[in-house]
Amino acid sequence: MTAVTGFLLAPWEHEFMRRAFLVAMMSGVVCGVIGSHVVLRGMAFIGDAVSHSVFPGVALAFVFRFDLAIGGAIAGLLTALSVAVFAQNKRLKEDTVIGVFFAAAFGLGIVILSSAPGYSGSLESFLFGQILGISDGDVRVVAIAGAVLLLAAAAVHKELVTVSLDRETARALGIRVFRLDIALYTMVTVAIVISLQAVGNILVLALLITPAACARLLTDRLGIMMALAPAIGMVSAATGLYLSYALNLAAGGLIVLVTTAVFLVCWVFAPRHGVLARFRPGNTRSEAGDGASRRGGSG
Template identity: 35%
Template structure:
């Protein structure tokens, strides 16, 4: 949703305040979960789940049902399908994701194409509408963020062991398969919760970019999560302001700012590393 330029303070408007608060909750959830996505190299899974929820969202839109519920069910089906293909078809992880990714995306477009408002439905589904977040949505987003943080804290040791070596996790009795399922569940939760803010096409940007930006400033997982959440909230704020003053799509603006912050973070870190590695200049005596 793009907004024309208006004078005054945009943050004084109720709908923009709700969008900012909802986007901040999404950013916190994505910052926490996205840190593990980056560490474990699960970006493709996040992208697949974002598109895997498309059929459920499209069907819910056509039937005038809650889109969050439809998206959640579709994402769960996607996750279960990946596991089933791996076990029974004996396909590799990325091959299983790739096959379901394309099939779910195609199914979603087919469902949308039967709607009389194809263009508007497709735009809302693919790019979200953060400015349409209501009070009920804020309650759901707060619950999702709280669940995400609690589950991440509860499985912290299991996730760390799994990232190092699944055999280590098994020896320590940390049940790596259960930990992997919990991590996939967290990614699913983050993708579904982020849907309304930035849509299925841009959700991975908010999931990955803040975590990538944070990775340049800390090696401790807890600190990286905090930095990632801060980068995400900043991206939401700056993205909404850019949307207001530049009359651009709000969800796309948030995702674009998140990517920009990741690039700026990398550039600043690289510059500081270069400066710190530069040998000190020799003192040249001057004649008196």
């Protein structure tokens, strides 16, 4: 018991690890909440697009010597808003528009990068995260931005759920779908930007999507899903950091591997929707039933 307690408390003896744990766990909570809406809506690709579209903003920030996070946030937000505007054309599916802007943003980032010698060091921390180098100021920024984001998500929760389940019904009810699209894309952008230091640009999509996907497998009720996803994200982030400290391996990669391991366990053992549940007598799962459960859970 003493050895276990010592293992759990040892990382907290270091100030840089305490900051890392706080940011990682806050990122897990924020991404879990926002990711639940992303998974419910079936738009994981937007997370990938936004996470990569911050690339040109970071490159520009490096060239003109201003804060990399601010540059990335501006670029990600502009891309998200562009996707929301162009996706209103019903001739184009949302994932098509996302693919166009995803490629364009990444291409622009590469062009800017090629004109900025000496960028490789900063690029590495951007791509793979720098969670052990987080300052007290970074912790405060993540805490404030995360709290504001969670309050905003709570304020438009019911409307977002309605749009996710049926856009046409939402329009008939007088809900301004376009504004909610912009709101969701903006929240995805902010969640991704505040999580970049924890896991980096390449892996941030996993923190946004995987905990919510785990929760989606575990329950049919949206309220429970919205509670499970941030819990899974927070615990996975803390566990990944503990393993990183114990094994002296990359923190961002281990956080993602832990969340993936949780997903695999859920995929196999989830009570109603896991692989093993298919072989249980009396299992009568159906998409219609799932849809009814979701509607019942959103009220």
